[in-house]
Amino acid sequence: MNKIMYFLRMRSVVLIIVLLALIAVGLCVKSSFLSILITMITYCIYALAYDLLLGYANQPSLGQSLFFGLGAYGMVLPIIYWHFGFWGSLGVALVVGAAGGLLVGFVAVRLTEAYHVIFTAVIASVMLLLANNYTPITGGSGGLSFQVAPFFSGWIKLTVYSIAANYFLVLAFGVAVFLLLTRLVSSPLGKVWVAIRENEQRVVSLGYNVYWYKLAAFVAASMLTALAGALYVISLRYVSADCFDFQWSVLPFVWVLIGGIGTLIGPIIGVVLFTLFQFYVSDWWSHYLILFGVLILVILRWAPQGIMGYYENIRTNKILKGGGEHAS
Amino acid sequence: MHGSLETLYFLLFDGFIWGLIIALIALGLSLIFGIMGIINMAHGDIFMIGGVLTVVLVARIGNLWPLLIIIPLIVGISALPVERWILRPYEGKPLTTMIATIGISFIIEEITLIFFGGAAHMVHEPTTFTVHLLGINYPGYNIIAGLVSMICILLLWSGLRLTKIGVYIRATIEEPEMADAIGINTGQIRSLTFAAGASLAAFGGVLAAPIHQVSYLMGQDVILFCFIVVIVGGLGNLMGTLVAAVFLSAVQEGLSLVFTPVNSNVIILLLMALILVIKPKGMFSS
Numbered sequence: 001m002n003k004i005m006y007f008l009r010m011r012s013v014v015l016i017i018v019l020l021a022l023i024a025v026g027l028c029v030k031s032s033f034l035s036i037l038i039t040m041i042t043y044c045i046y047a048l049a050y051d052l053l054l055g056y057a058n059q060p061s062l063g064q065s066l067f068f069g070l071g072a073y074g075m076v077l078p079i080i081y082w083h084f085g086f087w088g089s090l091g092v093a094l095v096v097g098a099a100g101g102l103l104v105g106f107v108a109v110r111l112t113e114a115y116h117v118i119f120t121a122v123i124a125s126v127m128l129l130l131a132n133n134y135t136p137i138t139g140g141s142g143g144l145s146f147q148v149a150p151f152f153s154g155w156i157k158l159t160v161y162s163i164a165a166n167y168f169l170v171l172a173f174g175v176a177v178f179l180l181l182t183r184l185v186s187s188p189l190g191k192v193w194v195a196i197r198e199n200e201q202r203v204v205s206l207g208y209n210v211y212w213y214k215l216a217a218f219v220a221a222s223m224l225t226a227l228a229g230a231l232y233v234i235s236l237r238y239v240s241a242d243c244f245d246f247q248w249s250v251l252p253f254v255w256v257l258i259g260g261i262g263t264l265i266g267p268i269i270g271v272v273l274f275t276l277f278q279f280y281v282s283d284w285w286s287h288y289l290i291l292f293g294v295l296i297l298v299i300l301r302w303a304p305q306g307i308m309g310y311y312e313n314i315r316t317n318k319i320l321k322g323g324g325e326h327a328s
Numbered sequence: 329m330h331g332s333l334e335t336l337y338f339l340l341f342d343g344f345i346w347g348l349i350i351a352l353i354a355l356g357l358s359l360i361f362g363i364m365g366i367i368n369m370a371h372g373d374i375f376m377i378g379g380v381l382t383v384v385l386v387a388r389i390g391n392l393w394p395l396l397i398i399i400p401l402i403v404g405i406s407a408l409p410v411e412r413w414i415l416r417p418y419e420g421k422p423l424t425t426m427i428a429t430i431g432i433s434f435i436i437e438e439i440t441l442i443f444f445g446g447a448a449h450m451v452h453e454p455t456t457f458t459v460h461l462l463g464i465n466y467p468g469y470n471i472i473a474g475l476v477s478m479i480c481i482l483l484l485w486s487g488l489r490l491t492k493i494g495v496y497i498r499a500t501i502e503e504p505e506m507a508d509a510i511g512i513n514t515g516q517i518r519s520l521t522f523a524a525g526a527s528l529a530a531f532g533g534v535l536a537a538p539i540h541q542v543s544y545l546m547g548q549d550v551i552l553f554c555f556i557v558v559i560v561g562g563l564g565n566l567m568g569t570l571v572a573a574v575f576l577s578a579v580q581e582g583l584s585l586v587f588t589p590v591n592s593n594v595i596i597l598l599l600m601a602l603i604l605v606i607k608p609k610g611m612f613s614s
Contacts, residue, residue: 060423107601111608114367114422114563118555119604121426125552126597133590250430257427287442289434296431297414300424 041174047267049224050252055262057217058197063120065248071226072243086151097226105218131241143240260308343581345474351573352532356525362501362564363521365420370433372551378533379542392454400527407526440544448543562610
């Protein structure tokens with residue numbers, strides 16, 4: 001037991017050090033490095049949302065680009081058409097994301113895995129077609145650019161045109177989402193999700209209404225994905241129909257897969273590694289999608305548990321070798 | 329009013345023909361899922377390879393007809409190692425197979441882009457006659473393509489019903505463990521089915537080359553429609569897939585009389601969602 005507590009304490013110490021380092025970087029560095037970090041933190045929110053859905057509630061959606069795009073446009077369109085402020089349009093984006101999640105989840109949640117995967121993927125693809133078609137509203141693949149007025153967050157006036165302010169805004173959201181999910185997965189709701197993942201039949205026979213729990217996970221993940229979409233376009237000050245692109249549905253799976261499914265640290269590691277890969281390799285070779293494809297196959301074959309899974313295996317082996325007293 | 333009714337008939341007929349070609353691709357998709365539990369996201373790209381090879385080889389040979397045999401053979405044989413060495417460990421896990429085949433699909437598309445270029449090509453129709461049909465001169469090739477796919481579907485159906493391998497395949501779909509237990513080499517059946525499914529898609533690609541624009545992305549629209557088809561018809565349900573392909577394609581063409589193509593796609597999608605709400609395992613599930 002002591003050893004487990006030790007690891008837990010180690011983990012929070014490491015997290016606090018990482019957080020302090022991130023804050024220090026935001027204060028000191030004033031280069032394009034910050035914009036990579038902004039992208040990474042946005043992706044982290046996306047990856048955590050997907051991990052909540054796949055790793056905890058065991059729902060393999062392949063249509064998350066739908067909610068990413070809904071969040072992006074839910075953020076931008078109120079700014080452009082109704083001159084909403086930052087918080088107002090963020091609220092719209094979250095509501096739109098949750099509503100979309102509710103509508104899709106209503107059908108998708110009760111489907112078996114194969115139908116669930118295809119159904120979500122098809123819906124997202126049709127949404128991409130729609131977004132590309134209704135160019136007067138969405139700007140199509142050419143996209144729309146927009147201005148974000150300075151806004152108050154608490155007592156500080158922020159403008160996203162200062163890259164440091166943008167960075168701290170996104171970082172605050174990232175930390176909030178991480179803490180929220182840490183709390184959520186250890187709450188009774190999170191326990192039920194894990195129970196559904198491990199043995200759905202048994203949860204049904206214990207008298208839980210599995211449908212509502214799964215729907216709750218789907219809506220929560222959609223909402224967080226919409227948040228990621230909103231932050232993504234706010235940092236770019238540009239939105240296009242590409243936000244609905246199928247690649248945005250594949251990416252979260254790849255991030256979670258690299259880092260390790262069903263952990264909260266794994267997705268973050270996955271995002272960091274893969275974003276660096278994407279950033280440098282796409283710079284170097286325009287056909288980097290080939291490497292992306294090869295990478296997917298390699299990870300699936302040789303590291304299906306991801307980096308965290310690998311780490312957990314080593315740790316379990318160590319604890320087991322150390323003696324049986326930690327078995328409980 | 330008479331004129332628009334005639335147009336509707338024409339569109340429904342056109343949709344029916346295209347639906348037969350779609351059925352070839354969707355049947356391969358459904359068969360592969362039924363036997364192996366693989367959701368093949370690269371299936372549209374196999375169709376695209378069929379089309380691209382047609383463009384390349386027609387320029388060499390000058391004739392489309394022999395390609396209907398040659399290209400499916402090439403594609404089927406090259407699909408064998410992919411199934412055996414890449415996909416075999418993931419069979420039966422829909423999401424994992426989908427991700428793996430997405431990886432394969434990225435690789436196929438980018439390599440095609442490198443060697444074939446991004447421009448869209450068109451293959452000349454091998455026949456020049458037209459049929460006067462419902463007041464419109466209908467290209468004869470489309471009718472021949474429809475007939476050829478119908479023959480191909482009949483061959484597939486009778487192969488599954490009447491030959492020994494067909495019985496093995498159906499046994500593997502319905503009772504995989506039992507099939508294994510009574511001594512059917514299900515490993516070989518899997519390889520064979522995957523190759524057959526890929527050949528069907530490539531065959532569809534060759535047939536579609538003179539009708540559809542050929543580019544490295546041509547698989548993407550088709551795979552979307554095929555997935556709707558297999559979902560509505562029921563994954564692994566071959567008869568359901570065939571009916572859904574022809575029906576949905578005709579409906580989509582009919583809708584294009586009133587709506588834009590994208591909007592009719594949305595209506596088809598809503599139809600699919602409605603069917604899934606009522607019957608979560610496809611229109612023809614019991």
